[in-house]
Amino acid sequence: MKEIELKLQGKIKRLTNKTFKFDERVREGWFSAVYFLKTREIVEKHKPNNIVTMQFFQKNNAVLCGTDEVIALIKTFAKDPDSLEIYSLKDGDKIKPFETVLTITGPYQNFGYLEGIIDGIFARRTSVATNVYNVVKSARKSGPQKPVIFMGDRDDHFTQQSGDGYAAYIGGSKAQATHAMHEWWGKKGMGTMPHALIQLFEGDVVAATRAYKETFPEDDIMALVDYNNDVITDSLRVAREFGEELKGVRVDTSRTMVDQYFCRNPKVMGSFDPRGANPELIFALRQALDDEGFNHVKIIATGGFTAERIAEYEDLNVPVDIYGVGSSLLKINIGFTGDNVMLNGKDQAKAGRRYRENPNLELVE
Secondary structure, three states, X not given: OOOOOOEEOOEEOOOOHXXXXXXXXXXXOOOOOHHHHHHHHHHHHHOOOOEEEEEEEOOOOEEOOOHHHHHHHHHHHOOOHHHOEEEEOOOOOEEOOOOOOEEEEEEHHHHHHHHHHHHHHHHHHHHHHHHHHHHHHHOOOOOOOOOEEEOHHHOOOHHHHHXXXXXXXXXXXXXXXXXXXXXXXXXXXXXXXXXXXHHHOOOOHHHHHHHHHHHOOOOOEEXXXXXXXXXXXXXXXXXHHHHHHEEEEEEOOOOOOXXXXXXXXXXXXXXXXXXXXXXXXXXXXHHHHHHXXXXXXXXXXXXXXXXXXXXXXXXXXXXXXXXXXXHHHHOOXXXXXXXXXXXXXXXXXXXXXXXXXXXXXXXXX
16 A cells, blocks of 8 residues: 555654665665765775764755655665664755755765765655746736646656656645556546547547547546647537536647637737737637636646746736646756765864754654
8 A cells, every 4th residue: 555645643654665666776786876886895894883974955945855765765775774863854845055854874884875866866856846836836826726737747757757746746736647646645647638539530629529528427528629720619619519518628739830710810919929828819718718608618728838937827817727737847957965064973074065953854763
């Protein structure tokens, strides 16, 4: 059974290796920089009794993620993990530049070779969590929180989906595109139709939507309406066919395309970029749906959205109800550093670094 945010006695139960399924080659040093492996051998031979404190930090305002994974890694692969004293913040904590997020105290040779792997875990998980947090924050700028669907499955290697999905969950996205993205926190993926489904019905959005409804009658109907590059016409066709059953339409117009609405109404052109799912197109779509009494139909916008672009849409009160975001959420833009800062209980760090006490750290049992 997956271990997900179970609250016990007011504390969150941390995820373990039952969730993470680490590659056993970590133990052999396969994923560690060779100089860490050489250092381990030297220390075992010349300085086996030294006790060091290693601390980890980064240089941004961020949403921390990866602590449970790192702790599980240490507990699984460190030599004599019970000899180590670990203090850590928790996934989801807001962190500041240079704030210590984790310390490990013990014989260097027992855990030092994991330093780079720990940095990498923190870097990826925290980057994704922070990216998602910023997008979610932008999506509530003009009022109530709007859902953000995490659609990063096609933007990175499939083996990263579980960890990225968990980091996105920590960042605030509760709707994600694949089952794997939900694996660590115990849900299932969600989604409706891709362009491929409409293509198989020769571009007939109504026929494709009808087939979807017959196959998945319990699902909300969310029709994809940009296949023919005429989102207003196709949205109205689907709305007229399904009425109250239609819950939403998704606009995914390519940034290289200009919707047919503008070709039919050239007088509205000239003062804005007409490509993609732009604000003017969304305003026009909302008006067309409302004019025919389809006020209940939500508009989902996807394709090239970032925190900055969403903030612009929210400033303009563009009537988007749900945002779908992919590639921008997977940029690794937060790097972590592990430093040895104490030696046998005394300050000992390279120039420019020092032990930074953090009273928010919790002892890991």
